[in-house]
Amino acid sequence: MADMTVKGAALKAAAEGRFDELPIHNPSIECASRERIEAIQLARLIDQVEWTYNRVAWYRDKMDAMGVKPSDIKTLADVRKLPFTDKNALRETFPYGLFAESLDDIVELHASSGTTGKPIVVGYDRGDMDLWADCIMRLVQMAGVVPSDRVQMAFGYGMFTGGFGLHYGLQRLGCMMIPAGSGNTERQIQMIQDYGSTVLVATPSYAMHVCEVGEKMGVDWEKSTLRIGLFGGEPCTPALKAEIESRMHIVCTDNYGLTEVMGPGVSGECLASRDMQHIAEDHFLWEVVDPKTGEPVPDGEEGELVLTPLGKHAIPVLRYRTHDLTRVVKEKCACGRTTARMQKVRSRCDDMLIIRGTNVFPSQVEDVLSTIEGVTPHYRIVVDNETGLDRMVVHVELKPEAFSDSFEEMDAFRRMIEEKLKSVMLVASKVKLVEPGGIERSIGKTKHVQDLRI
Amino acid sequence: MSISQIGVFVENHPGHVARVLDAFVEAEVQVRGYCMSDTGDYGIVRFVVDNPEKAKQVLADMGCAVVAKEVLCLRLPDRPGELARIMGVFAKLNINVEYSYSLVSTYIAISVKDLAAAEEALKKETVELIDQAQLTALVDLDRSNAQEGR
Numbered sequence: 001m002a003d004m005t006v007k008g009a010a011l012k013a014a015a016e017g018r019f020d021e022l023p024i025h026n027p028s029i030e031c032a033s034r035e036r037i038e039a040i041q042l043a044r045l046i047d048q049v050e051w052t053y054n055r056v057a058w059y060r061d062k063m064d065a066m067g068v069k070p071s072d073i074k075t076l077a078d079v080r081k082l083p084f085t086d087k088n089a090l091r092e093t094f095p096y097g098l099f100a101e102s103l104d105d106i107v108e109l110h111a112s113s114g115t116t117g118k119p120i121v122v123g124y125d126r127g128d129m130d131l132w133a134d135c136i137m138r139l140v141q142m143a144g145v146v147p148s149d150r151v152q153m154a155f156g157y158g159m160f161t162g163g164f165g166l167h168y169g170l171q172r173l174g175c176m177m178i179p180a181g182s183g184n185t186e187r188q189i190q191m192i193q194d195y196g197s198t199v200l201v202a203t204p205s206y207a208m209h210v211c212e213v214g215e216k217m218g219v220d221w222e223k224s225t226l227r228i229g230l231f232g233g234e235p236c237t238p239a240l241k242a243e244i245e246s247r248m249h250i251v252c253t254d255n256y257g258l259t260e261v262m263g264p265g266v267s268g269e270c271l272a273s274r275d276m277q278h279i280a281e282d283h284f285l286w287e288v289v290d291p292k293t294g295e296p297v298p299d300g301e302e303g304e305l306v307l308t309p310l311g312k313h314a315i316p317v318l319r320y321r322t323h324d325l326t327r328v329v330k331e332k333c334a335c336g337r338t339t340a341r342m343q344k345v346r347s348r349c350d351d352m353l354i355i356r357g358t359n360v361f362p363s364q365v366e367d368v369l370s371t372i373e374g375v376t377p378h379y380r381i382v383v384d385n386e387t388g389l390d391r392m393v394v395h396v397e398l399k400p401e402a403f404s405d406s407f408e409e410m411d412a413f414r415r416m417i418e419e420k421l422k423s424v425m426l427v428a429s430k431v432k433l434v435e436p437g438g439i440e441r442s443i444g445k446t447k448h449v450q451d452l453r454i
Numbered sequence: 455m456s457i458s459q460i461g462v463f464v465e466n467h468p469g470h471v472a473r474v475l476d477a478f479v480e481a482e483v484q485v486r487g488y489c490m491s492d493t494g495d496y497g498i499v500r501f502v503v504d505n506p507e508k509a510k511q512v513l514a515d516m517g518c519a520v521v522a523k524e525v526l527c528l529r530l531p532d533r534p535g536e537l538a539r540i541m542g543v544f545a546k547l548n549i550n551v552e553y554s555y556s557l558v559s560t561y562i563a564i565s566v567k568d569l570a571a572a573e574e575a576l577k578k579e580t581v582e583l584i585d586q587a588q589l590t591a592l593v594d595l596d597r598s599n600a601q602e603g604r
Binding site for chain 1 (some may be wrong): 459462464465493495496497498500514517518519520521523546549552574
């Protein structure tokens with residue numbers, strides 16, 4: 001058997017179909033028969049609904065109003081009797097209203113940016129952290145990560161789930177974690193060289209930036225110790241991934257997840273079917289529904305992904321509407337895994353944008369602008385990644401009365417809007433002031449966003 | 455003694471200044487001086503015109519962000535050292551010139567924070583300060599010259 005820790009070995013093995021040489025974290029689940037997977041899911045769903053009903057008043061009230069009792073869940077299809085959950089539920093109950101346990105049992109808190117200033121807060125108990133680490137250990141091994149790897153984390157830590165989520169799982173596997181955090185690219189490259197990092201965890205756009213800066217610094221990526229890129233936080237196009245792989249001589253995979261149901265690790269990409277990601281089905285019950293009606297779409301067809309975490313106890317959301325559009329197939333994969341695979345999410349059924357890993361809603365911009373004297377509520381968001389990194393420019397329309405003859409004052413006004421936007425969206429944007437009436441008014445649904453990324 | 459300068463918020467795109475000027479032509483507002491610079495995505499284009507009230511109204515009616523501001527207007531003799539002399543006066547008194555630009559002929563517009571103080575400073579100098587009526591009269595003179603074919 002080839003040594004998978006040799007640079008390029010995993011991709012070569014995959015290209016030659018030698019998938020038995022690549023690690024699988026938990027074959028008893030990941031390669032189980034459909035019957036076994038569904039039996040596990042049903043047993044856990046029954047427990048999960050009972051746990052939720054008994055402990056979270058918000059769900060108990062909903063289910064009572066719908067006339068549903070935990071005992072009504074007898075098959076997997078019965079999940080459809082349960083209420084949906086959306087982001088609003090988490091916002092309305094901020095911060096702890098959906099928690100099913102005493103805060104004494106919670107060992108970690110994470111948050112993602114909400115749509116109106118208030119973030120979405122989620123908690124984890126010890127068991128949840130184990131479950132999360134299990135998901136991470138699965139997906140990193142799909143990319144060929146082994147315990148002897150040295151992992152440089154270029155995600156920001158903080159409240160964002162990506163940093164600590166991957167950190168704990170990779171450490172549990174036995175990897176040496178190098179918590180570099182985000183930013184300071186030249187230092188990141190120096191660290192890769194000094195510490196012999198073999199895995200880089202980053203957003204794909206940041207990995208591309210590291211690649212380019214390294215090339216300018218004269219780094220020969222082919223000779224670098226770096227072997228694997230683990231991406232997340234934002235969608236990665238196949239073209240971008242292929243470019244990073246060929247220029248940095250590494251293998252890159254990405255994974256899917258969202259704070260509301262856990263964080264990264266809901267599904268992950270294997271080297272056999274790179275556009276489809278294996279769902280950790282024993283931990284998440286998935287449904288694909290018509291976003292308009294909420295009814296299931298036929299098997300294998302595209303719709304909105306709905307997730308019910310199984311066995312997650314601190315915040316047990318039921319049927320979370322992800323607003324992500326995908327399709328799911330259940331056929332066995334060439335890599336040997338039998339878990340269902342979801343197509344990489346490329347579009348959403350709402351207007352959420354992902355900017356450098358942060359969720360941004362156009363309505364946040366609207367909310368901020370409504371608090372500022374001197375600008376109209378009209379705006380346009382233009383997103384591009386010409387420089388390799390996502391860049392968001394917010395066009396803001398000036399009111400005539402806010403105009404002053406001083407360029408200095410105008411620029412200070414512009415920077416003040418940038419600051420206010422950043423404090424709500426948690427990601428920096430550039431504000432471009434435009435003339436009164438300069439933003440096109442359209443009849444009906446106004447197109448606020450122009451996304452020039454591929 | 456000062457003149458009214460018209461400042462307009464203009465985006466840095468082809469046609470945006472032309473639109474303003476077309477409106478002036480339409481309203482028979484004559485530009486006697488202007489100033490624009492490369493400040494990035496947007497800028498403030500400043501105009502000195504014969505009829506500032508009308509110019510402001512025309513632009514406001516178009517929905518433009520426009521503001522009038524009082525600035526000094528000086529008529530300098532057309533000989534070397536005159537501009538240096540005037541700036542020297544301000545420098546000596548520690549009066550900061552925010553910006554300045556030349557108009558038709560050797561007229562210059564100067565923006566300062568304290569208009570009265572700057573005017574006072576210039577009183578002791580041999581320099582001709584111009585007000586709006588004189589500036590407008592200058593335009594009228596031009597027009598009558600043109601009509602008489604001179």
